[in-house]
Amino acid sequence: MSVLAKWRESRAVRKFMRDKAAIASLVVIGAYTLIFLWTVFTNLDADHVNSKKPQELSWLQQYTKDTGEAHASPSGKYWLGTDRLGRDITKRVLVSVNVAFKIGLVTAFIACFIGLIMGGLAGYFGGWVDLVITWIYSVFSSIPYIVLLLLIAAIFRESDGLTGLYVAFGVSFWIGPARVVRGEIMKLKELEYVQAAIAMGNSRIVVLFKHVIPNTMHLIFVYFSLLFIGAIKSEVILTFLGLGVKGMPSWGLMISDAKAEITSGIWGQMLGASLALFVLVYAFNIFTDALQDALDPKHQ
């Protein structure tokens, strides 16, 4: 059978497809991904946002520029109204998907990658490698998550862009996957087929990559999903504290602006940003649940 057919027939996928809520969540995530791809291909670039010459206004700026109607009420023209600078809120909500996805994807990838390597090395080679890596792990996990995040974000406070957030999240989030991968590999190491493969003369490294790591991928997938959302939620809070995203519109920025507006009865921005965020997070939570159920070997 072709690889695709094999994959389709696999137990995990079949189980996943049986869960209607899971399919719905996948559709929603797909919709957001399409919006993200749309923002990517129409060249939304943070660097252009701060450019001053009118001719150099990026597509982003033109799309979200001041319409001259600050705080307009929701209407047919502006579905959610405009914010205090007259920018169309609906458009800003959509554009924020760009930042959200960038942060989610990059940091989840970095954290899972580092976690896989660290956990893999520690679990597989044991001995002093394990000791060193476990010790590093202890160091990172005994600094309270928020303090680590804030410290690193504060270091990068001066610089624009998302690099600071990438580093902060990558450094804080890798310990989750690492711990889990290490545990799993320590179990897998003892299984007979691994020992047989080594006994047959395959190098230990080859066995690691060919047999052991693929069997930890189900854990990595779940963590990727969890960290994607974790990063987005944390970005919202960091931006609120003034440490997160600056130039680009993001839901965190919108919610933090909306806080002041809500006492004047202006609810458009609050509703738009929090709803967009909520739907994405909720869809991902359902997706992760279904993923865990589908991939859990105990549920055969």
Add this chain to the structure above:
Amino acid sequence: MWSYALKRIVAFIPVYIVVMGFITYVSWEHMNVVDAHLDKNAQAQERRELEEQLGLTGSVFLRNAKKIWKTLRFQFGMSMTKNRPVKTVLWERGIISLTLTLPALFLSTFIAVVIGLFAAYFRGQAVDRFIMMAATVGMSVSFLVYIIVFQYLLTFKLELFPTYGWNETFLDSLSFLVLPIFIQVLVSLGYDSRFYRAVMVEESTKDYITTAYAKGVSQGKVIFVHMLRNALIPIITRFFIAMPFLFMGSFLLEMFFGIPGLGSTMINALTGKTDPPLIIGATAVLCTGYLIFLVLTDILYAVVDPRVRLE
């Protein structure tokens, strides 16, 4: 067992040293301390004076080594923003944070366990599915949204609670605590009840439950006596792991509701006028607390589960 505990404590010491060294270094060298505490029109001379005063002159290695050595001896010095000893600030504000987080932890654990028990008991039925859906929804809403919405509704619109502030004595401040505690419990409920439900479900699949039912034990007794007792380990672990962070408080809630707790103080020390001694002191407390509670939890495991003792 005590040798086990001792071994764990000893293993953590190098961890603590590295963590505090790192924090000390970063807080003093990478947070623009000098800029934050100078006037806008400061001259180079004043700059140099301040640097000397703060101990930021000389070789990078030496000055940090000195500072780290001080930190490790738990000498945190004076807070630069509050002009009082760091230890005093930590203690006073930490207690204030505790008045929010401790009741919240008790309440949310209690309620979430009950909900989890309930859902696990009716596992698979409509009640369970509804509870789980509600929990997932609750979990998906951003903390910020909870705060903003409830603060708006209950303090501004309906004027049921005071919006902001704190009074001198604790008893006077009770009314300021109700809403924050309520929000904290609400936020934790989603995640916690799912977790405790999973724990209960896991327990209910075990053989001893079937045996108990077969023996004719009543449903109530099976759930509340047998299942709960065995599910205690994860529950207690969770409770204990949360403990060291209670001291720091929920910084978002403190900021929004004007509660002068350790959390908001920390945030200000990190984002506003940077205050390295305070940052270092608070991290030291948290780190020590975390490590201590880690060891305590292990010991507790050994007490609750006899099988662990034999390892």
